[in-house]
Amino acid sequence: MLDSIEQIKSPRLRGAAAAGLAFTVVTFISGIVISAVNPKAKVNEVAAPSYLIGMACGAVFGLAYGKKRSDDSTQDRNKTQANNGKAKQDWRNFVVDRKVQESEEITSLYLKSEDKGNIPQFEAGQYITIKLDAPEQKQPVIRTYSISDYPNPCDYYRISIKRELAPKNTDAPTGLASNFMHDHIQTGAVIAIKPPIGQFILDKEKSLPVVLVSNGIGVTPFMSMVKACSRLNSKRTICFVHGARNGQ
The missing domain is CATH 1.10.287 (Helix Hairpins)
Known part of the structure; x- marks a missing residue:
């Protein structure tokens, strides 16, 4: 009973x-x-x-x-x-499958899971957290980068990183993580990553026109959004405005 x-x-x-x-x-x-x-x-x-x-x-x-x-x-x-x-919060090792120099300042890393297992699907606009063991640093260096691509099905993450130089006429240092990845991270390197998170996302299913405005390296989440729309909702109208210092 x-x-x-x-x-x-x-x-x-x-x-x-x-x-x-x-x-x-x-x-x-x-x-x-x-x-x-x-x-x-x-x-x-x-x-x-x-x-x-x-x-x-x-x-x-x-x-x-x-x-x-x-x-x-x-x-x-x-x-x-x-x-x-x-x-969802556990670190997981990823391998740099490809390293592509997009311009003099920006390099993209294609990351695949080291264990060859499935990786979580993400929403266009989300970011991943990475952990780097940089030399002369007592603690791991933690950074977040927007995912700049939208593979479907999802079998890799791509992040596009701008080399952060020291501002002119200042004592400020160069970007620790960005320069380390540009200069020392090569194909085959292993990077610890947490799964994608973030609320800055685009509803791919809506049919309303969407306007995207970005500047500089801030373009990365919008690249993921545009690709998601083109692949999953190709009839949706997109107006994309981007500001850059030069054509590169």
């Missing part, structure tokens, strides 16, 4: 069913006990106390059982969410 009650998803209905079961059982048992203790008792003298005892025990059992199952369900749900969240 309890197995059937456990199948009820609603905590309130489950508690009510448990209360009804407890009321029936306790009323029956208490009636037998009262009759055994006082064989000469009249029916109403047995029924009334049995009813009250059964009702009280049923209410207590129903509340306790319903709450317990609700707490168990909540714990199971929280545990599942925690495990899913942990899986």
Whole structure:
């Protein structure tokens, strides 16, 4: 009987069913006990106390059982969410499959999973987090880069990185991560990556025209959006405005 009650998803209905079961059982048992203790008792003298005892025990059992199952369900749900969240946040090694120099300042890295397993599909506009073991750095260097392509099906991530030079007439250093990847990361290098995340995404299914405006290296998430639209919603009108210092 309890197995059937456990199948009820609603905590309130489950508690009510448990209360009804407890009321029936306790009323029956208490009636037998009262009759055994006082064989000469009249029916109403047995029924009334049995009813009250059964009702009280049923209410207590129903509340306790319903709450317990609700707490168990909540714990199971929280545990599942925690495990899913942990899986999404875990670092995973990727190999640089290709390194392409797009211009004097920008280089693209094509990254594939080292374990050859499937990689999470992403929404156009999202970014990945990478971890670099740069020389003379006590701690790993953590950076985020927008995914600049939209392969479908997804079997690689591409990031396009601008070499960040030191601003003129300042003591500011050059970009640590960008210069390290331009100069030292080559094909075959292994980079730890977290799965794609980010809320700056484009709804690919809508038919409304979309206007994209970018400048400089800020173009990278929009490249992913444009490719996603062209492959999945080719009839959608796109107006893309981009600012650059030169044709490269």
